[in-house]
Amino acid sequence: MKNLLLVWAFSAISLLTFGQNAWINEFHYDNEGTDMNEFIEIVIEDAGSYTLSDFAVTLYNGNNSGSYDTKTLDQFTVGATTDGFTFYYYDYPENGIQNGESDGICLSYAGTLIPGQFLSYEGTLTAADGPAIGITSTDIGVSESSATTADQSLQLSGTGTQYGDFVWQEPAMNTKGDLNNDQSFDTFVPDPEPTNYPTDFLAESVGMKIELTWTDAAGEQLPAGYLVLGRIADAAPPAPIDGTPVPNDTDFSNGEVALNVPFGVETCSFMVDANTPYNFRIYPYTNAGINIDYKTDGNVPLVEVISHEYMIISEENFDDTTSTWTWTPYNVIGAQEWEWASDFGNPPGCAVMNGYDGGANPNEDWLISPPFDLFTFNEVRFNFDHARNYATNDGLSVLVSNDYDGTSDPSTNGTWNDLTSMFMFPEQGSWNFVPAGDADFTPYAGMNTYLAFRYISTSSDAATWEVDNAVIYGVYYVSIDEMEETNIQIYPNPATNMLTVNCEDKGHIRVISLAGQLMMQTTAIKGTNRFIVEHLNPGLYMLQFTNEAGATGTQKLMIK
Numbered sequence: 001m002k003n004l005l006l007v008w009a010f011s012a013i014s015l016l017t018f019g020q021n022a023w024i025n026e027f028h029y030d031n032e033g034t035d036m037n038e039f040i041e042i043v044i045e046d047a048g049s050y051t052l053s054d055f056a057v058t059l060y061n062g063n064n065s066g067s068y069d070t071k072t073l074d075q076f077t078v079g080a081t082t083d084g085f086t087f088y089y090y091d092y093p094e095n096g097i098q099n100g101e102s103d104g105i106c107l108s109y110a111g112t113l114i115p116g117q118f119l120s121y122e123g124t125l126t127a128a129d130g131p132a133i134g135i136t137s138t139d140i141g142v143s144e145s146s147a148t149t150a151d152q153s154l155q156l157s158g159t160g161t162q163y164g165d166f167v168w169q170e171p172a173m174n175t176k177g178d179l180n181n182d183q184s185f186d187t188f189v190p191d192p193e194p195t196n197y198p199t200d201f202l203a204e205s206v207g208m209k210i211e212l213t214w215t216d217a218a219g220e221q222l223p224a225g226y227l228v229l230g231r232i233a234d235a236a237p238p239a240p241i242d243g244t245p246v247p248n249d250t251d252f253s254n255g256e257v258a259l260n261v262p263f264g265v266e267t268c269s270f271m272v273d274a275n276t277p278y279n280f281r282i283y284p285y286t287n288a289g290i291n292i293d294y295k296t297d298g299n300v301p302l303v304e305v306i307s308h309e310y311m312i313i314s315e316e317n318f319d320d321t322t323s324t325w326t327w328t329p330y331n332v333i334g335a336q337e338w339e340w341a342s343d344f345g346n347p348p349g350c351a352v353m354n355g356y357d358g359g360a361n362p363n364e365d366w367l368i369s370p371p372f373d374l375f376t377f378n379e380v381r382f383n384f385d386h387a388r389n390y391a392t393n394d395g396l397s398v399l400v401s402n403d404y405d406g407t408s409d410p411s412t413n414g415t416w417n418d419l420t421s422m423f424m425f426p427e428q429g430s431w432n433f434v435p436a437g438d439a440d441f442t443p444y445a446g447m448n449t450y451l452a453f454r455y456i457s458t459s460s461d462a463a464t465w466e467v468d469n470a471v472i473y474g475v476y477y478v479s480i481d482e483m484e485e486t487n488i489q490i491y492p493n494p495a496t497n498m499l500t501v502n503c504e505d506k507g508h509i510r511v512i513s514l515a516g517q518l519m520m521q522t523t524a525i526k527g528t529n530r531f532i533v534e535h536l537n538p539g540l541y542m543l544q545f546t547n548e549a550g551a552t553g554t555q556k557l558m559i560k
Contacts, residue, residue, distance in 0.1 A: 079177025
């Protein structure tokens with residue numbers, strides 16, 4: 001009898017933990033304007049066999065990885081029943097579901113996470129509490145934004161009878177309480193492996209990125225998508241395994257990346273380190289989840305590329321109060337000024353300007369970078385993240401100047417060129433931070449370059465503009481190793497008091513800090529030149545030699 005009781009108890013625990021065929025099927029969390037119609041839908045097979053209050057949906061905030069809301073399914077509204085599967089949905093209040101990076105949803109039964117049902121959007125997180133504590137979420141790979149309409153949602157599509165048979169789709173018209181678009185409950189018959197690989201698989205170094213392009217695969221069986229795998233240096237990434245989807249990971253910090261790209265989208269890109277060799281392979285696949293079928297035989301397309309030699313000149317993340325910023329606010333007119341917002345940004349902490357106070361007010365406020373010497377670089381680029389809500393984009397500008405004096409009223413001092421058209425601005429207002437793009441402003445760069453965000457509001461149009469992660473970087477079209485072969489030899493390196501520079505020709509020597517500041521400049525003779533460098537602070541610098549013909553060589557210089 002004791003053995004029978006143990007068997008019964010074990011069976012009950014197994015049923016409790018693994019027996020529920022239930023999953024998160026659809027949800028909506030972000031849209032243009034004020035977030036509305038937010039909801040979560042759950043589907044359960046043979047729902048009458050369970051007590052609904054035993055199921056719970058818990059929401060997680062990516063900022064602290066903690067849970068912030070829990071609802072049991074008896075609080076949900078019951079929808080349709082199709083082929084033994086019943087839909088349940090809960091309507092949240094405005095802004096009831098967090099809309100930011102790495103937020104999550106988990107579905108649990110009797111306090112235990114249902115396997116595979118800790119999902120997240122816009123990144124992953126590891127739960128700090130609740131039913132998913134200690135577990136890292138699965139990013140569903142699609143998201144909503146300020147371009148999403150209030151009647152759309154993220155939803156699973158496909159054919160099958162369990163969660164792994166379906167695939168999350170881009171925002172589409174919501175089907176709350178009923179079958180999703182292109183969803184059916186039936187025995188799934190998987191497609192065969194793709195017939196062919198894509199062609200013309202190419203890689204190009206562009207600024208701080210590697211951009212990949214290809215031509216879609218053709219043949220009798222077309223792919224559903226592609227898995228792009230990348231790795232640093234010579235070792236090729238291992239081939240994927242059928243039945244085991246590879247999640248997206250676009251961070252090269254661990255030496256490799258992976259990205260799933262839908263069929264019909266023939267490009268992707270990755271942020272990379274400077275002057276580093278990379279290789280990429282691309283695998284077409286059919287189906288999804290446990291039925292995914294990769295093509296891995298034959299000659300897998302492979303590309304190898306070396307990233308540009310680039311140097312981050314300035315990176316301002318606005319992570320603390322205005323007194324810590326390297327960028328300087330300047331108020332031209334109006335009572336409102338650029339301020340620090342601790343709760344917003346990507347991650348939280350950003351610069352914000354808002355001309356609204358009891359009504360729209362006329363303002364002109366600038367946020368100006370320190371001066372940079374950008375003469376050294378073949379190319380200089382600028383990117384940032386931002387969010388805009390209320391009113392319009394009118395009056396929001398990005399400008400550059402080579403003759404601003406650094407302290408005067410920028411509306412009357414300096415010649416400012418408008419770079420605004422080089423960046424992407426949100427068409428609809430929201431609090432979502434989005435990349436503004438990566439602009440090449442080389443034609444406007446010089447030895448005394450300032451960048452600026454300019455905000456103008458009127459008595460009828462006062463937007464809120466939030467800016468974060470302003471990065472200025474310079475690009476060399478040849479690597480530093482290649483440049484070291486020409487023009488100059490320096491020693492000792494690292495140097496302390498005295499530096500010797502051997503030059504092939506007469507010319508000009510400049511020492512530049514990593515912040516782009518000119519620290520030292522002098523003429524040079526052909527042959528041996530000696531300089532005192534003890535006034536330079538310990539650290540890494542760039543030493544540039546330009547001969548009389550204008551040819552330039554650059555080398556890293558370490559001062560200790």
